[in-house]
Amino acid sequence: MKMIIGLGNPGKQYEKTRHNVGFEAVDELAKRWNAPAWQTKFNGAYTIVHSPKGKVMLVKPLTYMNLSGECVGPLMDYFDVDLKDIVVLYDDLDLTPGKLRLRQKGSAGGHNGMKSLIAHLGTDTFNRIRIGIGRPGGGMKVSDYVLSTFGKDEQPMIDESVERSVSACVAWLDSTFLEVMNNYNGA
Numbered sequence: 001m002k003m004i005i006g007l008g009n010p011g012k013q014y015e016k017t018r019h020n021v022g023f024e025a026v027d028e029l030a031k032r033w034n035a036p037a038w039q040t041k042f043n044g045a046y047t048i049v050h051s052p053k054g055k056v057m058l059v060k061p062l063t064y065m066n067l068s069g070e071c072v073g074p075l076m077d078y079f080d081v082d083l084k085d086i087v088v089l090y091d092d093l094d095l096t097p098g099k100l101r102l103r104q105k106g107s108a109g110g111h112n113g114m115k116s117l118i119a120h121l122g123t124d125t126f127n128r129i130r131i132g133i134g135r136p137g138g139g140m141k142v143s144d145y146v147l148s149t150f151g152k153d154e155q156p157m158i159d160e161s162v163e164r165s166v167s168a169c170v171a172w173l174d175s176t177f178l179e180v181m182n183n184y185n186g187a
Contacts, residue, residue, distance in 0.1 A: 001048075001055040003081045004029060004169050005072055007090040007113040009147075010045075010062045018133040019065055019146040021158065022089040025131070025165045026058045032166065042078065044071035053173040057081070066112040069120025076121075087127040087172060088117060089165055091146065095132025098157030100164055102129050102181040127177045129165050129184075133158075 006026030007019075014020050029035075035047040035058060045060045057079065061071035076086070090113055095101055105125040108114035118124045134154075136145035150158050168184040 001057055001079060001081055001085065002053075002173065003057045003059060003076065003079075003086045005059040005061070005068075005086060005088045007065060007068050007088065008060060009064050010060070014147065016149050017147050018150065019091055021091045021131045021133065021162060023060050025089045025129075025162050025169070026060055028162060028166045029169060030058050032170075042071050042074040043067075044075055046075065051173060056173065061113075067116055068113040069116035069118070072117055073120035083121065083123065083126050087129060087169055087177070088114070089129045089131065089169075090114065091133045092130035093133060093135050093142065093146070095130060095134070097132050097134045097150070097154045098161040099132035100129060100161055100168070100184055101132070102127075102168065102177070102185050104128075104177060104181070127172075129168055131158075131161050131165055 004026060006022035008014065008023030009019055030047055033049045035049050038045040038047050043061065043063045045062055047058050049056045059072065059075060061068040063070050090111065092101065094109065104127055107124060108118055136142060164184060168180050172180045
């Protein structure tokens with residue numbers, strides 16, 4: 001089974017915020033695949049889709065961003081999912097809005113959700129898709145920025161990058177992550 005994990009924060013007040021682009025991508029996949037109803041286990045929401053390429057689990061940790069690993073690690077153990085069979089989608093301050101960066105390993109880069117995943121999985125070697133949200137300007141605190149919504153001028157770029165990240169996940173089911181990286185990096 002493959003597992004596609006979108007990072008974000010649960011609750012209405014966090015919908016459409018910069019920190020929740022990972023949730024948006026996973027929600028778009030669920031919609032595209034007409035996924036069954038979401039279930040909960042280990043402080044996470046998940047649904048399993050039966051694709052022509054096998055089972056795919058979509059996951060949204062409900063632990064809030066900083067504790068994402070507390071959900072993902074136990075779900076992977078329970079459903080016996082290998083590290084090579086996961087992709088994590090999340091926001092990245094260091095990429096301009098709309099840019100994607102795909103990697104197979106690396107540090108958390110200051111992202112608390114990724115710090116939690118790396119700590120709970122015991123490795124930094126797993127597939128990830130970083131979705132650019134840009135950096136705050138005008139002295140705005142990073143914590144306020146990531147919990148803010150996108151401006152009208154940014155939203156089309158974000159919608160497009162979420163769509164490209166979804167396409168990358170779909171391509172991964174038919175390919176290797178390395179091939180997907182070659183086709184989608186920098187897009």
